[in-house]
Amino acid sequence: MNEVSTENIGWRTSSVMLGLLVVASLALVFGFWEGINHMIDIWSTSEEYGYGFFIPFISAYLIWQRSNILAQIEFEPSWLGVIVILVGGAFFFLGQIATTFTLVQYALVLCLLAVAYALMGWNAFKWVAGPLLLLFFVVPLPPFVYNNLSGKLQLISSEIGVAMIRMFGISVYLEGNVIDLGVYKLQVVEACSGLRYLFPLVSIAFLAAYMYKVEMWKRVLVFLSSVPITILMNSFRIGVIGYLVDNYGIEQAEGFLHDFEGWIIFMACFSILLLEMALLAKIGKRRYSLKQVFGLEPSEPLPEGLKMKARPITPVHYGILASVGLIVLSSIYIQVQGEVRPPRADFTGYPLKLGEWQGKGDLIESIYLDELKLDDYILADYRNDNGDQVNFYVAYYASQQAGSAAHSPRSCIPGGGWQISDITTKKVEGVFVASEPLLVNRIEIKRGEIKQLVYYWFQQRGRIITNEYLTKWYLFQDGLTRHRTDGALVRLTTAIGSGEQWSDGDDRLRNFAQLSVPALEPFVPE
Numbered sequence: 001m002n003e004v005s006t007e008n009i010g011w012r013t014s015s016v017m018l019g020l021l022v023v024a025s026l027a028l029v030f031g032f033w034e035g036i037n038h039m040i041d042i043w044s045t046s047e048e049y050g051y052g053f054f055i056p057f058i059s060a061y062l063i064w065q066r067s068n069i070l071a072q073i074e075f076e077p078s079w080l081g082v083i084v085i086l087v088g089g090a091f092f093f094l095g096q097i098a099t100t101f102t103l104v105q106y107a108l109v110l111c112l113l114a115v116a117y118a119l120m121g122w123n124a125f126k127w128v129a130g131p132l133l134l135l136f137f138v139v140p141l142p143p144f145v146y147n148n149l150s151g152k153l154q155l156i157s158s159e160i161g162v163a164m165i166r167m168f169g170i171s172v173y174l175e176g177n178v179i180d181l182g183v184y185k186l187q188v189v190e191a192c193s194g195l196r197y198l199f200p201l202v203s204i205a206f207l208a209a210y211m212y213k214v215e216m217w218k219r220v221l222v223f224l225s226s227v228p229i230t231i232l233m234n235s236f237r238i239g240v241i242g243y244l245v246d247n248y249g250i251e252q253a254e255g256f257l258h259d260f261e262g263w264i265i266f267m268a269c270f271s272i273l274l275l276e277m278a279l280l281a282k283i284g285k286r287r288y289s290l291k292q293v294f295g296l297e298p299s300e301p302l303p304e305g306l307k308m309k310a311r312p313i314t315p316v317h318y319g320i321l322a323s324v325g326l327i328v329l330s331s332i333y334i335q336v337q338g339e340v341r342p343p344r345a346d347f348t349g350y351p352l353k354l355g356e357w358q359g360k361g362d363l364i365e366s367i368y369l370d371e372l373k374l375d376d377y378i379l380a381d382y383r384n385d386n387g388d389q390v391n392f393y394v395a396y397y398a399s400q401q402a403g404s405a406a407h408s409p410r411s412c413i414p415g416g417g418w419q420i421s422d423i424t425t426k427k428v429e430g431v432f433v434a435s436e437p438l439l440v441n442r443i444e445i446k447r448g449e450i451k452q453l454v455y456y457w458f459q460q461r462g463r464i465i466t467n468e469y470l471t472k473w474y475l476f477q478d479g480l481t482r483h484r485t486d487g488a489l490v491r492l493t494t495a496i497g498s499g500e501q502w503s504d505g506d507d508r509l510r511n512f513a514q515l516s517v518p519a520l521e522p523f524v525p526e
Contacts, residue, residue: 081118
């Protein structure tokens with residue numbers, strides 16, 4: 001039978017099959033426990049992912065809605081589903097070895113879909129595919145994707161927000177994501193990037209599109225429109241905050257009012273989404289009210305007089321159990337292997353006297369430390385006898401798992417109001433790391449009349465890397481082959497004084513690097 005049975009037959013799950021499913025479920029939880037625990041921790045601590053707690057229950061409810069239909073379809077267990085479980089298990093193994101929890105979590109969702117497909121076959125699986133695909137939205141983005149996305153959204157929101165502030169007749173100046181109102185300066189930080197609305201609204205839009213019983217193009221449009229709706233409404237929020245701050249003081253951008261304004265904006269985004277759906281339902285040859293094409297109806301009762309039969313146990317069911325068992329065994333193997341964290345010296349012992357350069361240490365505020373999630377760092381201003389100054393910053397990560405990774409200056413610099421005028425890769429003459437010449441990213445930045453020259457690179461397990469994406473590849477490779485993901489970001493910054501050329505900054509940073517980079521050896525293991 002390929003669709004709902006035309007005969008008077010219904011299907012129930014036997015106790016033996018139920019037992020197999022319970023064992024397979026417990027095995028998946030055991031195998032993926034570290035990834036599940038990490039995901040729940042992010043849901044608990046990051047407001048933008050807090051909706052993750054509700055998605056599994058929503059998916060379960062949507063599947064329950066189809067239970068009467070599923071009970072009338074004869075399942076066709078599929079070996080293809082078992083193969084996909086093994087593929088998910090391979091992703092799980094690679095993600096665990098490379099300590100990349102995002103890959104582990106996506107592998108979990110893939111395995112859940114694969115188990116459902118293996119049990120049901122396509123004709124039954126298609127009725128639950130939508131609710132199961134919704135589970136992909138509970139997986140947090142990889143840190144480097146999140147950081148880049150957040151930085152870009154901050155800048156976009158700042159630019160549109162400033163345009164709205166000017167519509168109120170307020171004079172305002174924008175430097176990166178710093179909004180200068182004259183008396184006050186507002187910084188559009190990560191919390192104001194719009195991600196707190198974007199992630200839950202995109203999830204809601206997917207759910208709404210699934211439940212929206214209209215033409216496919218309308219459903220796709222509803223889903224895709226959630227992104228511009230969020231960006232525009234978040235920018236409107238920034239504009240309103242700027243207006244309130246200019247007229248009523250800086251407290252309008254802080255505390256309860258800030259959070260309350262955010263809640264109003266999210267509800268406004270959701271309302272716009274519903275209004276869009278109502279309007280789209282009126283477009284076309286057949287016009288409907290929103291109530292007619294969208295609803296959360298309960299599961300209908302089974303037709304009377306059905307002859308209930310137990311679903312048979314097949315070799316595919318034992319294949320599911322065996323494939324999940326392999327995931328458990330690989331999880332145990334990985335736990336025995338563990339992650340290597342090589343010994344190193346703390347940066348408290350890094351010398352503040354380097355030749356003619358005398359340093360003065362500084363501290364990073366706790367609000368930024370919470371975001372950076374680093375294990376050790378040094379931040380110091382070094383000055384030589386000529387009055388030249390270099391800011392020296394090294395962030396060390398003992399483990400760069402998902403949630404803990406070096407933030408690229410290329411993404412962070414624009415957020416401080418700086419404009420990047422030139423980016424190149426440069427070899428620093430006379431400086432070597434692990435017998436290889438030092439290559440750096442060289443960035444010229446400007447803010448008004450102020451100019452600075454920045455060198456930065458990633459010093460990772462004996463490698464010097466200038467490409468952010470190549471850094472991620474080596475994290476994966478070394479996590480897999482060496483069980484290590486430690487590493488550091490190194491950044492040198494110097495101001496270009498009045499009358500100086502960029503080449504003067506190059507000479508200054510090269511001179512400082514010749515002394516400071518060799519001194520890093522005990523603090524950044526090869």
